[in-house]
Amino acid sequence: MSPRPDAGAAALELRGVGHDYRGREGTVPALQGVDLSVERGEHLVVVGPSGSGKSTLLRLVAGFHRPSRGAVTVDGAPVRGPGPDRGVVFQQPTLFPWLSVLANVEFGLRMAGMRREERRERAMRQLELVGLADTARMRTYELSGGMRQRVAIARALAPDPGIVLMDEPFGALDALTRERMQEELRDLWRLTGKTLVFITHDVDEAVYLGTRIVVLSARPGRIVLDESSDLPRLDDPRADSAFTRRRELITEAVRAAAGVSA
Numbered sequence: 277m278s279p280r281p282d283a284g285a286a287a288l289e290l291r292g293v294g295h296d297y298r299g300r301e302g303t304v305p306a307l308q309g310v311d312l313s314v315e316r317g318e319h320l321v322v323v324g325p326s327g328s329g330k331s332t333l334l335r336l337v338a339g340f341h342r343p344s345r346g347a348v349t350v351d352g353a354p355v356r357g358p359g360p361d362r363g364v365v366f367q368q369p370t371l372f373p374w375l376s377v378l379a380n381v382e383f384g385l386r387m388a389g390m391r392r393e394e395r396r397e398r399a400m401r402q403l404e405l406v407g408l409a410d411t412a413r414m415r416t417y418e419l420s421g422g423m424r425q426r427v428a429i430a431r432a433l434a435p436d437p438g439i440v441l442m443d444e445p446f447g448a449l450d451a452l453t454r455e456r457m458q459e460e461l462r463d464l465w466r467l468t469g470k471t472l473v474f475i476t477h478d479v480d481e482a483v484y485l486g487t488r489i490v491v492l493s494a495r496p497g498r499i500v501l502d503e504s505s506d507l508p509r510l511d512d513p514r515a516d517s518a519f520t521r522r523r524e525l526i527t528e529a530v531r532a533a534a535g536v537s538a
């Protein structure tokens with residue numbers, strides 16, 4: 277299970293992290309010199325132009341890749357691979373169509389050898405949390421895109437990870453569903469107090485969800501802006517005048533990073 281938290285250690289730390297991909301075309305430097313210390317309960321949103329290494333950063337934290345340079349630690353322990361202390365949600369929910377919604381949410385718990393009753397109870401609790409308890413017996417192909425993504429969130433939360441990593445989780449949804457999902461996620465996070473690392477292209481989404489926003493430069497990605505914000509803690513962040521100001525600041529940083537003049 278999760279490593280014992282080091283007293284005082286940040287939930288997540290990247291020190292001097294760089295990553296190169298090696299392919300037939302040669303070496304692609306994707307990330308360079310990334311230093312980041314994320315406190316427990318922080319909602320870090322990473323934005324940046326296409327190809328700036330956002331997904332790479334998330335994959336390094338998830339443990340899908342080892343960094344070419346530097347170190348990634350969670351609760352003070354080096355990341356050596358994927359683990360139950362980090363839940364991951366992708367843009368396309370990778371659910372098993374032959375299993376029920378409940379069995380999908382239970383899947384990781386079953387793999388970890390948890391007893392049937394316990395995993396069932398836990399999975400049901402997560403489905404309740406995302407408002408899908410009444411779909412437990414349905415197949416995932418019977419659900420809408422937004423519902424499927426909620427199942428993926430419930431599945432990521434089921435092992436009770438300290439950190440949840442989300443890579444453009446609402447990118448494939450229509451605008452209205454996306455806005456509703458952002459609201460639900462913000463409420464869910466206020467309830468659970470989890471540490472969140474969230475990747476997006478959408479500056480509005482970043483400002484709405486992020487208690488901290490990091491902007492990456494064009495390839496190789498480096499941090500060009502690191503801003504904290506209390507907006508997501510307000511009842512209606514979008515109605516606050518600071519929302520527009522912050523959106524302008526982040527938009528400008530992303531445009532500059534992409535080499536686009538305002």
Ligand SMILES: Nc1ncnc2c1ncn2[C@@H]1O[C@H](COP(=O)(O)OP(=O)(O)OP(=O)(O)O)[C@@H](O)[C@H]1O
Pocket residue numbers: 297298299304305306324325326327328329330331332333477495
């Ligand atoms: N498996 C891979 N092999 C080779 N190069 C890769 C691989 N994955 C990513 N890259 C390259 O690394 C760079 C960073 O990619 P990454 O997907 O992390 O960026 P991103 O900011 O998430 O992009 P986008 O916003 O378009 O999803 C890109 O130039 C990409 O082409």
